[in-house]
Amino acid sequence: MSARLAEQMAFLAEVEKLKSVTRATPIHDASRPENSAEHSWTLALYALILADQAPAGVDLNRAIKMLLIHDLVEIDVGDVPIHLQGGAAHGSAEIQAAEAQAAKRIFGLLPNDLGDELHTLWTEFEANETPDSIYAKSLDRTQPVMLNLQAGGGSWIEYDVSFEQLETRIGTKIANGLPSVWDWVRARVAPWFEMRR
Numbered sequence: 017m018s019a020r021l022a023e024q025m026a027f028l029a030e031v032e033k034l035k036s037v038t039r040a041t042p043i044h045d046a047s048r049p050e051n052s053a054e055h056s057w058t059l060a061l062y063a064l065i066l067a068d069q070a071p072a073g074v075d076l077n078r079a080i081k082m083l084l085i086h087d088l089v090e091i092d093v094g095d096v097p098i099h100l101q102g103g104a105a106h107g108s109a110e111i112q113a114a115e116a117q118a119a120k121r122i123f124g125l126l127p128n129d130l131g132d133e134l135h136t137l138w139t140e141f142e143a144n145e146t147p148d149s150i151y152a153k154s155l156d157r158t159q160p161v162m163l164n165l166q167a168g169g170g171s172w173i174e175y176d177v178s179f180e181q182l183e184t185r186i187g188t189k190i191a192n193g194l195p196s197v198w199d200w201v202r203a204r205v206a207p208w209f210e211m212r213r
Contacts, residue, residue: 020127027125037090040097041160046167052087059083062155069194073147082141082152085134092118099175154193157186179209
């Protein structure tokens with residue numbers, strides 16, 4: 017048991033580093049960038065609070081687990097903004113390979129049973145094919161949009177994002193799992209982009 021506990025505590029010490037990973041999205045008042053640990057914690061709350069919007073069959077507990085661990089790979093890889101390089105960097109083969117290697121290392125710190133469980137959840141989230149992962153991924157795309165709106169544009173300004181790009185890169189992923197949430201968000205975001213024209 018002491019060896020297992022040592023592995024668990026080593027993992028918990030390692031994931032503290034997520035607090036040092038800076039994201040492109042600012043916090044609500046635009047005073048500083050959000051960090052990836054704050055993002056993950058907020059997403060767990062999004063999942064809890066918006067559970068009544070989740071598609072049928074979603075296991076809320078599994079979705080929250082996915083959201084708590086989905087960005088742990090950023091400890092090694094860093095945050096890759098979705099609008100970086102015209103939206104091409106985020107899903108590139110190079111980034112996906114680096115994140116897969118990071119997941120193997122980080123989840124490998126845990127006892128095998130727990131590490132395998134979390135690695136499987138992370139892989140499921142990335143594939144975005146199951147009800148739980150689609151719900152979680154939709155929330156992962158919603159929260160930065162809401163922060164950018166609160167912060168007066170945030171990373172949309174930095175990356176010169178158009179409304180059409182926002183719909184293509186983000187809106188479609190939100191609508192995939194949470195169409196009514198995207199309708200609500202879209203109605204609030206569109207006027208901001210109209211004012212920028």
